[in-house]
Amino acid sequence: MMRRTLLTSAALMLALSGTAFAAGMDKVKACFVYVGPVGDGGWTFQHDQGRLAVIEAFGDKVDASTYQENVPEGADAERVLTQMALSGCNIIFTTSFGYMDATNAVAAKFPNVMFEHATGYKREHTNVSTYNARFYEGRAIQGHIAGKMTKSNKIGYIGSFPIPEVIMGINSYYLHAKKVNPAVELTVIWAYTWFDPAKEADAAKAMIEQGVDVIASHTDSTAPLAEAAKANGAVIGFGQASDMAAYAPSPRVSSIIDNWAPYYIKRVGALLDGTYAQADAWEGIAGGEVLIGDITEAVSAEVKTEALAMRDAIAAGTYHPFTGPINKQDGSAWLAAGQTAPDGDLLGMAFYVEGVTGDIPQ
């Protein structure tokens, strides 16, 4: 009885949202799936800021109160997504790479619910859009600062999983450090987790013991900065995903801030006024999705000026962080002089650039 009522009402709601979709909607229910806790101070925190911005922007016209934290990437995600779709969500944002298959699988069953998958590349159904930010642009600026600031000529990068997104960041970081400091060596540690503060701290510690004095991280917590802080200024790092200003001015000397608010507002707005269409969004510094957090006084004025100039050049479109000549790790040519990397190459990136040591785990 309960079950039937639920299904009927769900079907009714789907039918409603289906008709309303073409002509705009009076009220949109936007739902969010998070891979970590909102209080992680990084990745998930920023997505939640985007959700709050949607509420701020549309007020009564949107119900964005539904979100689920700590959703594992896998079968559980499919369950959560199905539950959300059944409960009347019109648009669901799935905010981690690992939800890719679950998002597409559930989208097939609910053609009238819009799915937005962050950092993925599969759009198997017309109601699945993907969105990402060009974080590698921010990594270029971090690499520049790292190359200039390192005293040991050893810089580190804590990777999460060997996916194009992260490899892109490593390459961009290394290339720009190498450009200003040819002697620089890069150490990469794969943590195989997005969020495990103790492990992230241990990874940073292992690097510091090997003489690394600039640490960039691609995991979600502030733990690497906390570990770097123990070195009393000898080791610096960067805020990742969120500003992490609590660790400024040192060890956090700058940061990459993910700013999802403009995109979330745009998409929910499009659904409200009926202009919504499937999309593959990939904005960067120019679009305001990637912000460079304040560069602190721990960085010399000269380096800061250079870093800001690079940021402005990227924003203006006059500089692309992957501009040839760039060779792959095995020495084969990737980009010819003056050529910039096509997006397709970046989104499927599975190789290190020349000079990075070690292998990418398969």
Place this chain on the structure above:
Amino acid sequence: MDFLGGINPAVLIASLMVASVPIMLAAIGELVVERSGVLNLGVEGMMIMGAVCGFAAAVGTGSPAVGFLGGIVGGAALALVFGVLTQILLANQVATGLALTLFGLGLSSLIGQGYVGIKPPPTTALPFGPLADIPALGRILFNHDAMVYISIAIIAAVWAVLRFTRTGLVLRAVGENHEAAHALGYKVVRIRMAAITFGGAMAGLGGAYISLVRVPQWVDGITAGQGWIALAIVVFAAWKPWRVLIGAYLFGGISVLQLNLQAAGARIPVEYLSMSPYLITILVLVLISANPKRASANAPAALGKTFHATR
């Protein structure tokens, strides 16, 4: 002093000692609980409660010592909830323990709301003076914060109490056969409540070590599954205190070693390195249980059974 492409073994051993403290403390607490015949699967929940309470206490007072005390209180308080539910209200231990973990994770997140992004007062290494300057040995033995030594002392104390004292004998009797212990006039419920509280206190202390020393900050879900590893270590250790120390060092050691090997650029596939702690734990568990007579002889006979005094 270098091997394996530039890893200093003294530094490695020193960092594995630090990395192992939380799981070691949580595991020794759980060992006492299980020796009294109670299976508390809520270690993860008690650890994270200790982490947040310890953090709050340390930030509030500016003293790491008070912080560790706060961790003990936080973990023990949650353990008491478990104790009341399972010992007095006779709830199922497995279900209650799992619920305790979920409850602890949620409650800690709530308590921790105001503490995100704050730095706790630093816990410094004990001043051993010239001893700390002995090559290699100084780095390994005389360059830690007090908790590293306290955790080893706790292992020794638990071992001594279980082996040599009347209290230990009574605790073990309750864990082996609560009916017989009850018939002899021992207060089974009271003894178990004490053991559960001790287990919670140790888990809380381990949690506080994570939030105050290992990762000196508070973030949601900071324990990230270490409580479950502690539970596995108790089985791995066959309910013997010193083996808890070995198990914790083994697990902590391998997880630190694999990160260090990566940092040193060792040419070993990362996938195997990341798997290695779990693989070796499984391997050792298999080796232990290959001798079934010994393995089952060590498990407390009344483990996980509900006690209700009918007579």
